[in-house]
Amino acid sequence: MSAKFDIFNFISLLKSVLKEDGKIPLHEPLxxxxxxxxxxxxxxxxxxxxxxxxxxxxxxxxxxxxxxKHSIAVVNGTAALHICLKLAGVRQGDEVLVxxxxxxxxxxxxxxxxAIPHFIDIEVKSLGVxxxxxxxxxxxxxxxxxxxxxxxxxxxxxKAVIAMHTFGHPVDLEPLLEVCKxxxxxxxxxxxxxxxxxxxxxxVGSYGRLSAVSFNGNKIITxxxxxxxxxxxxxxAKMARHLITTAKVPHPWxxxxxxxxxxxxxxxxNAALGCAQIEQIDRFIANKRALAEKYCKTFSxxxxxxxxxxxxxxxxxxxxxxxxxxxxxxEMRDLLLSETNKQGISTRPSWELMNKLEMYxxxxxxxxxxxxxxxxxxxxxxxxxxxxx
Amino acid sequence: MSAKFDIFNFISLLKSVLKEDGKIPLHEPLxxxxxxxxxxxxxxxxxxxxxxxxxxxxxxxxxxxxxxKHSIAVVNGTAALHICLKLAGVRQGDEVLVxxxxxxxxxxxxxxxxAIPHFIDIEVKSLGVxxxxxxxxxxxxxxxxxxxxxxxxxxxxxKAVIAMHTFGHPVDLEPLLEVCKxxxxxxxxxxxxxxxxxxxxxxVGSYGRLSAVSFNGNKIITxxxxxxxxxxxxxxAKMARHLITTAKVPHPWxxxxxxxxxxxxxxxxNAALGCAQIEQIDRFIANKRALAEKYCKTFSxxxxxxxxxxxxxxxxxxxxxxxxxxxxxxEMRDLLLSETNKQGISTRPSWELMNKLEMYxxxxxxxxxxxxxxxxxxxxxxxxxxxxx
Numbered sequence: 001m002s003a004k005f006d007i008f009n010f011i012s013l014l015k016s017v018l019k020e021d022g023k024i025p026l027h028e029p030l031x032x033x034x035x036x037x038x039x040x041x042x043x044x045x046x047x048x049x050x051x052x053x054x055x056x057x058x059x060x061x062x063x064x065x066x067x068x069k070h071s072i073a074v075v076n077g078t079a080a081l082h083i084c085l086k087l088a089g090v091r092q093g094d095e096v097l098v099x100x101x102x103x104x105x106x107x108x109x110x111x112x113x114x115a116i117p118h119f120i121d122i123e124v125k126s127l128g129v130x131x132x133x134x135x136x137x138x139x140x141x142x143x144x145x146x147x148x149x150x151x152x153x154x155x156x157x158x159k160a161v162i163a164m165h166t167f168g169h170p171v172d173l174e175p176l177l178e179v180c181k182x183x184x185x186x187x188x189x190x191x192x193x194x195x196x197x198x199x200x201x202x203x204v205g206s207y208g209r210l211s212a213v214s215f216n217g218n219k220i221i222t223x224x225x226x227x228x229x230x231x232x233x234x235x236x237a238k239m240a241r242h243l244i245t246t247a248k249v250p251h252p253w254x255x256x257x258x259x260x261x262x263x264x265x266x267x268x269x270n271a272a273l274g275c276a277q278i279e280q281i282d283r284f285i286a287n288k289r290a291l292a293e294k295y296c297k298t299f300s301x302x303x304x305x306x307x308x309x310x311x312x313x314x315x316x317x318x319x320x321x322x323x324x325x326x327x328x329x330x331e332m333r334d335l336l337l338s339e340t341n342k343q344g345i346s347t348r349p350s351w352e353l354m355n356k357l358e359m360y361x362x363x364x365x366x367x368x369x370x371x372x373x374x375x376x377x378x379x380x381x382x383x384x385x386x387x388x389x
Numbered sequence: 390m391s392a393k394f395d396i397f398n399f400i401s402l403l404k405s406v407l408k409e410d411g412k413i414p415l416h417e418p419l420x421x422x423x424x425x426x427x428x429x430x431x432x433x434x435x436x437x438x439x440x441x442x443x444x445x446x447x448x449x450x451x452x453x454x455x456x457x458k459h460s461i462a463v464v465n466g467t468a469a470l471h472i473c474l475k476l477a478g479v480r481q482g483d484e485v486l487v488x489x490x491x492x493x494x495x496x497x498x499x500x501x502x503x504a505i506p507h508f509i510d511i512e513v514k515s516l517g518v519x520x521x522x523x524x525x526x527x528x529x530x531x532x533x534x535x536x537x538x539x540x541x542x543x544x545x546x547x548k549a550v551i552a553m554h555t556f557g558h559p560v561d562l563e564p565l566l567e568v569c570k571x572x573x574x575x576x577x578x579x580x581x582x583x584x585x586x587x588x589x590x591x592x593v594g595s596y597g598r599l600s601a602v603s604f605n606g607n608k609i610i611t612x613x614x615x616x617x618x619x620x621x622x623x624x625x626a627k628m629a630r631h632l633i634t635t636a637k638v639p640h641p642w643x644x645x646x647x648x649x650x651x652x653x654x655x656x657x658x659n660a661a662l663g664c665a666q667i668e669q670i671d672r673f674i675a676n677k678r679a680l681a682e683k684y685c686k687t688f689s690x691x692x693x694x695x696x697x698x699x700x701x702x703x704x705x706x707x708x709x710x711x712x713x714x715x716x717x718x719x720e721m722r723d724l725l726l727s728e729t730n731k732q733g734i735s736t737r738p739s740w741e742l743m744n745k746l747e748m749y750x751x752x753x754x755x756x757x758x759x760x761x762x763x764x765x766x767x768x769x770x771x772x773x774x775x776x777x778x
Contacts, residue, residue, distance in 0.1 A: 031432050039428060039658075043420050048613040048662065049606020075464045075614065078652035104635055104646045111649050114503070217438020217656070224437040224656030225464065246493055253726050255740040257493045259748050260500050263467035267606070267613030269428075269658065273437065337642050351644040359648050 005304035005329065007339055013302065014345055017294045018382060026346040027218040027320065028384040033280045038272035050245075052268025054275055059228070061278045062213075066195075066203040068230045070237035073266035073274070074244055077192040077214025077227035081109040081162075083243055083264065084210040084229055087236050088186040090115045090159045095151055095364065097161040097185070099129050100353045100371040106164050106190050107354050118151070118158065119355045119365035125311045127322075127374065128171035129163050135179045137366045142183055149183045154364060160186040165194035165204055167380065168220070168319030169310055173199045173207040188212075192227070195220050196285045196317035205230040215270075220284060220317050220385075221277035223270040284385040285317050291388030292318040295381065304329045320380040330377045337379065350378040394693035394718065396728055402691065403734055406683045407771060415735040416607040416709065417773040422669045427661035439634075441657025443664055448617070450667045451602075455584075455592040457619045459626030462655035462663070463633055466581040466603025466616035470498040470551075472632055472653065473599040473618055476625050477575040479504045479548045484540055484753065486550040486574070488518050489742045489760040495553055495579050496743050507540070507547065508744045508754035514700045516711075516763065517560035518552050524568045526755045531572055538572045543753060549575040554583035554593055556769065557609070557708030558699055562588045562596040577601075581616070584609050585674045585706035594619040604659075609673060609706050609774075610666035612659040673774040674706050680777030681707040684770065693718045709769040719766045726768065739767040 018024055042048050055073055062071035074080050090096055092114035098107050100119040107117040120137070123130035142149050142158060149158045161180055163171040171189075180187045189211035191197070194204045205211035210233075215226035229240045242248075247261030266274075292309075299307045304326045310316035325333055333349060340347040353375050354360050355368060407413055431437050444462055451460035463469050479485055481503035487496050489508040496506040509526070512519035531538050531547060538547045550569055552560040560578075569576045578600035580586070583593045594600035599622075604615035618629045631637075636650030655663075681698075688696040693715045699705035714722055722738060729736040742764050743749050744757060 029435055029437065031435065035432050036429065039432065040425060043424050043428065046418055046420065047606075048418065048611060050614060051606070076652045104637075104644070104650070105652055108635070108649050108651070112501075217436075217440070222437060224658040225439060225652075225654070246497070248493075252730055253737045255493070255737075257741075257746055257748075260497050261493070262497070263465045263494055263614075265614070267659065269613040269662065270656065273432075273658065341641055348642045348644075352646075357646055359646075 005302050007332070007335055010336055011340060011343060011345070013298050014340065014381060017298050018345070018387060023344040024346060024382045025384065026348060026380060026382055029217060029222045030284065030384070030386050033276045035273055035276040038276050039269060042269045042272045048269040049267050050265035052271070054268045054271035055266055058271040058274040058278070061275060062228055062230070065278060065281065066205060066230060068203065068206045069232045070230065070234065072229040072237060072240045072244065073271055074227050074229060074264040075266055076216065076225050077212055078105040078109055079262070079264040080212035080214070080227035080229045081105065081190055082112045083240055083262070084188050084212050085109055085113050085115070085160065086243065087210055087239055088160050088188055093156055094159040095154065095156050096159055097134070098354065099162070099164050100355050100365065100368045101127065101166065101350060101375055102164045102190070102354060103192070103351055104354070104357065106162055107360055115159070116156065117354065117360060117363050119363060119368060121366055121368045122371050122374065124370060124374070126169055126171050127166035127308070128169065129161065129176060130370065131172055131175035131179050134161070134176070138179065138183050144184055147184050149185055151364065158185060160188050162188050162190050163208065164190035165197060167322050168193045168197050168317040170194065170197050170199040170204050170314040170316065172311065172313065177207055193219065193319045194317060196281055198315040200313050206232060209233055210236060215274055220319055221274065221281055223266065223274040223277070226266050226270050226274060287385040287388035288318045288383065289388070291383065292321055294388070295321050299323065319383065321383045323379045323381060324374065325377045325379065333376065333379060346382060348380050350375055350380070394691050396721070396724055399725055400729060400732060400734070402687050403729065403770060406687050407734070407776060412733040413735060413771045414773065415737060415769060415771055418606060418611045419673065419773070419775050422665045424662055424665040427665050428658060431658045431661045437658040438656050439654040441660070443657045443660035444655055447660040447663040447667070450664060451617055451619070454667060454670065455594060455619060457592065457595045458621045459619065459623065461618040461626060461629045461633065462660055463616050463618060463653040464655055465605065465614050466601055467494040467498055468651070468653040469601035469603070469616035469618045470494065470579055471501045472629055472651070473577045473601050474498055474502050474504070474549065475632065476599055476628055477549050477577055482545055483548040484543065484545050485548055486523070487743065488551070488553050489744050489754065489757045490516065490555065490739060490764055491553045491579070491743060492581070492740055493743070493746065495551055496749055504548070505545065506743065506749060506752050508752060508757060510755055510757045511760045511763065513759060513763070515558055515560050516555035516697070517558065518550065518565060519759065520561055520564035520568050523550070523565070527568065527572050533573055536573050538574055540753065547574060549577050551577050551579050552597065553579040554586060556711050557582045557586050557706040559583065559586050559588040559593050559703040559705065561700065561702065566596055582608065582708045583706060585670055587704040589702050595621060598622055599625060604663055609708055610663065610670055612655065612663040612666070615655050615659050615663060676774040676777035677707045677772065678777070680772065681710055683777070684710050688712065708772065710772045712768045712770060713763065714766045714768065722765065722768060735771060737769050739764055739769070
């Protein structure tokens with residue numbers, strides 16, 4: 001007994017979950033903990049910049065929470081991913097495998113290293129990289145020489161795969177890691193959206209040697225702007241800290257820098273906010289999962305559209321709740337988007353596929369049929385933690 | 390009647406100005422205005438990230454203060470300079486003229502564009518680029534073809550000169566601008582240290598088409614971490630805003646990006662801090678100039694060392710107060726540094742010259758005798774605004 005799916009009952013179903021009137025943003029932060037206390041402490045002590053106790057404290061809390069040995073807080077998720085790629089040895093003229101469906105920063109970070117993004121397809125169950133399809137593709141186009149994977153067509157080294165956990169849902173990491181081992185590729189996790197998401201009971205970000213998270217204003221926790229590099233490798237962590245601090249060699253007064261570094265450290269005032277936020281993450285995720293469940297139930301009997309649920313191997317943070325329109329109704333997407341936004345309910349489609357953007361349209365790519373198809377059918381709906389209370 | 394200059398009376402002279410006991414940092418921020426009010430407002434409204442009213446407000450206040458038409462707040466001064474260089478058309482394989490005496494970020498920003506820093510000498514009166522020496526050098530090594538300046542030795546285009554206003558003291562901009570015109574070079578001002586400094590009654594940053602300022606924790610005003618691009622060119626300002634926002638094309642919901650952009654926008658919470666800080670800048674600068682005057686008087690009769698004062702064409706913010714040791718005593722520098730720091734008075738030398746850093750040692754350069762000489766004789770002494778109250 002399916003409800004009829006049209007624009008009017010779509011909006012009324014959304015409203016039945018949201019129970020709020022007025023403007024409902026896609027994802028708003030909630031400051032219900034010690035945000036004031038910690039931020040005021042920064043102002044009172046004068047320590048607002050990059051040298052301050054909250055940066056270390058925030059890193060420590062992230063390490064505790066994720067179970068990953070080292071966190072290195074930086075100015076944003078893009079900066080974190082840039083440093084991950086640098087440390088993975090990505091250099092001028094290399095190729096890096098990047099999902100076609102992702103936020104543009106994933107591909108941009110590759111370009112910042114002088115490398116070329118090479119776009120790969122996603123799978124339906126995770127909305128992220130498809131390890132099986134990738135394996136079949138590499139069998140065809142890649143060759144290994146002296147332990148380096150080369151693209152037979154371009155003769156450029158393929159150095160790494162970026163697994164982006166779309167909307168917080170983990171990529172199928174174990175088979176992907178197998179493919180990476182076979183093809184000598186570094187696995188880097190773009191976990192910008194996935195703080196609090198688990199793959200087989202282990203926090204994401206620990207399968208790749210290096211991973212990046214984000215604390216932008218729309219993320220699961222926020223520092224205003226911010227991100228972190230996560231790694232279990234102590235040597236890489238040390239190098240990351242060095243690189244984000246303009247590669248300054250420690251000295252009581254001299255300014256000596258031993259390589260081209262970056263000004264990427266997170267300021268203390270942003271880290272103070274982060275400390276207060278991460279103390280509340282369990283509550284945020286519980287609320288977000290409760291909200292996802294409500295959406296799931298509400299849309300379960302609706303013909304023509306389905307609520308996307310976490311893959312069976314994962315426990316997801318449900319960062320952005322996602323509806324997928326059936327093939328036969330996909331032409332309705334733009335109408336659903338424009339009507340909901342007109343009525344103050346923020347919704348959005350998935351990102352334009354990377355291979356369709358002007359600056360990336362000539363980059364190498366595999367068959368992207370799943371991304372092409374899903375890219376036209378995704379709608380993200382309001383997902384703030386407080387909506388699930 | 391000169392006092393004897395030795396380590397003991399050096400420290401006692403410093404102490405006579407500082408009048409404080411305990412640890413005295415080189416430059417500490419002062420939060421004596423509406424910092425808490427504005428930051429609390431961010432937290433209370435939930436607007437901590439890059440979309441928020443304080444970012445616009447901070448840009449507006451910077452425009453009012455500097456008299457420069459457009460300010461574009463970003464995550465830090467390095468990011469600001471990077472965008473300035475991008476917008477000036479600096480590309481892979483170009484050369485950019487950079488003073489040998491500068492903070493490493495000036496040269497790093499050039500490398501981020503794929504370009505090569507070409508080091509030039511400074512002059513004694515400003516501690517910044519020497520326009521006359523540069524002109525003579527360009528006559529020798531440069532040639533203009535199709536309105537582009539080429540380095541005759543490397544055959545690479547020389548695209549721009551970065552004028553860094555050392556410790557807040559303005560470079561001699563008018564003659565430098567003449568040289569730039571003659572040699573078709575873009576003038577970019579690295580005014581990271583020079584907010585509140587004037588060249589012939591006009592705020593610095595308006596002589597080059599593009600300039601960068603910094604609001605790091607040690608700067609004249611702070612946002613925790615932050616910077617801004619300044620320009621009088623409306624078209625460049627528009628492009629800067631686009632580039633720092635991942636080059637996202639405005640649209641009610643679609644994610645289309647038309648070039649490789651950056652995640653460089655300043656978060657709202659940092660801008661809130663900046664709004665409160667810039668409201669106090671007149672007081673900060675008055676205090677800093679008063680402190681400089683005290684230092685100047687105190688060291689005026691000391692043989693062997695002199696206090697550096699603003700060039701006659703300038704009114705400087707005296708960001709970092711500077712002593713220059715006489716030639717004959719220069720071997721004392723490290724002793725002065727170690728003893729003062731040991732006693733809790735923070736002092737530092739100038740930065741290691743760029744051409745001496747491992748990653749820049751093979752870059753092209755002119756004769757750098759003035760920078761080489763002064764680089765061994767500079768000591769910066771405590772300069773926080775509150776010390777001048």
